[in-house]
Amino acid sequence: MTQGRAYLDHNATSPVRPEVAAAVARALALPGNPSSVHQEGRAARAALEAAREAVAQLAGTAPDRVVFTSGGTEAANAVLSGALRRAGLPAPSKLLIGATEHPCVSAGHRFAPDCVETIPVDASGRIDLGALGARLDTLRDAVVLVSVHAANNETGVVQPLSEIVALARGHGRALVHSDAVQAMGKIPVDFDGLGLDALTLSGHKFAAPKGVGALALAEGVGLEAPFLRGGGQERRLRGGTENLPGLAGMGAAAELAATRLASEAQRLGLLRDELEAGVLARAPDAVVFGRGAPRLPNTLSFAVPGLDAATALIALDLAGVAVSSGSACASGKVARSPVLAAMGVSPALSAGALRVSLGWNTVESDGPRFLDAFERVISSLYKRRGEAA
Structure with missing residues (x-):
């Protein structure tokens, strides 16, 4: 890495x-x-x-x-x-x-x-x-x-x-x-x-x-x-x-996965929940997909109305944070996620979907680094909204 x-x-x-x-x-x-x-x-x-x-x-x-x-x-x-x-x-x-x-x-x-x-x-x-x-x-x-x-x-x-x-x-x-x-x-x-x-x-x-x-x-x-x-x-x-x-x-x-399954699920679940709370604090209008259902402890998928996923991914990457807009198998394709479409998510909202997924080498400092970069992306979006208004 x-x-x-x-x-x-x-x-x-x-x-x-x-x-x-x-x-x-x-x-x-x-x-x-x-x-x-x-x-x-x-x-x-x-x-x-x-x-x-x-x-x-x-x-x-x-x-x-x-x-x-x-x-x-x-x-x-x-x-x-x-x-x-x-x-x-x-x-x-x-x-x-x-x-x-x-x-x-x-x-x-x-x-x-x-x-x-x-x-x-x-x-x-x-x-x-x-x-x-x-x-x-x-x-x-x-x-x-x-x-x-x-x-x-x-x-x-x-x-x-x-x-x-x-x-x-x-x-x-x-x-x-x-x-x-x-x-x-x-x-x-x-x-x-x-x-x-x-x-x-x-x-x-x-x-x-x-x-x-x-x-x-x-x-x-x-x-x-x-x-x-x-x-x-x-x-x-x-x-x-x-x-x-x-x-x-x-x-x-x-x-290794079998011996550490429970402890890693607990560790990553806490980190994911902190990230989710941080996203919602910075973007109260964000929609977390699957929030009311059982989810993998390492996965956070969300979108902010008006945010373009491709633009956000580039900004986050330049800030040293690697995340995804969804499935890696769809990387490089500008298309609506069939998963979100099946869930009834609007095309406009799904166009801004981001996926953060944690793993064995995720450390506590990764969360604040993502949130700092995400805050800059959101601030730019909200500034444009204000100018348009």
Whole structure:
């Protein structure tokens, strides 16, 4: 990180921890292929399986349920390819997705357009359980795949996965996938306890290297065909030699996240709440998105009427503060956030949306630095308003 800067964009990517970098270096020194049977291969395999065990523990499942991928997008694409099966059921014929899903879900599936339906969310960004239940009731004869993320990448709003799974089980022929990319390492995720059929995650969101991720499949649930054809790696679902250094780093990051989950949630939650209070004190007309709903402890998403996000981002960056206007996947695009649109936020207000997301290397001085820079941006906006009046 650049000296003297405040990096507050952990939902885009969380910088690699020093301990994780050390684990990557150790794995780079291993000469063997994890699929080889000689001593060097066995050492590589041991490192790979240690990483799988750590990721499984963080996700709340058994290691043999975890399949490694190149990231959350590949994992979600594989699950939503139409190949997901529960024993005794045919392929899903309908896909129901939440209105605020990440593009890896909303644009990454392979269902025909007339087989996909969007379930609305309320003004806070939480899935409309009544609408989901009603739609499942009308699809009693169909096998349905429901995909709702665990937490939103822009607003941090946490979804009621237990209730969603309960509705699916009441249907009897519905499977549930959750994109847990933003939740993993920030709040507890219990794959087995929730009763999910599939879960996907990405390492770089919890301080692992970029380019590694995983999917988890419940007992009795699998993919009908490999999503990457080649060798027999990863339960014969993803061919190709595994990215051992990256996965070893993800294992180390998962272990660190698991041991510090509660303490970091408390620390970052307090810092986030101080930031939120500071924003509202300086801009009383600011709107905090998802404020009335459960949110990730590290995430603050807000907008000030009349404030242009692009202008604010440049000013904050010049002041040494890195934040985002929303999803990093939409960086550089001048477009209304589909997440905020689904929540009923006006185009004018969503044009000024800013996202502050904290992480492991956030320190107390980062908050005042952001607020000082934000105050200068707001003062300029309010001065222009006064001149216009």
